Amino acid sequence: MLVRPDSLSAADVVGLALKVLAAEGLHGRAAQEALEAMARERGVPVKRCAELIVAAVDGRVN
Numbered sequence: 001m002l003v004r005p006d007s008l009s010a011a012d013v014v015g016l017a018l019k020v021l022a023a024e025g026l027h028g029r030a031a032q033e034a035l036e037a038m039a040r041e042r043g044v045p046v047k048r049c050a051e052l053i054v055a056a057v058d059g060r061v062n
Contacts, residue, residue: 003020003030008051008054010025010050012045013050013051014035014046014047014050016050016053016054017033017035017049017051017053018031018035019051019052020053020054020057021035021053022036030052035049035050035053
């Protein structure tokens with residue numbers, strides 16, 4: 001399994017989250033808009049929302 005440092009840059013973590021969304025069928029602007037909408041709905045910054053998505057895929061979130 002790939003090991004990542006705990007603190008990725010905002011661009012890196014958002015890029016990883018967009019790859020996760022692409023795997024779910026959302027590409028390009030649609031993926032970006034979905035990530036932004038998820039962040040707004042949860043009241044968190046986009047980077048934090050992206051971190052949660054990546055953590056969930058890595059199995060670090062219940």
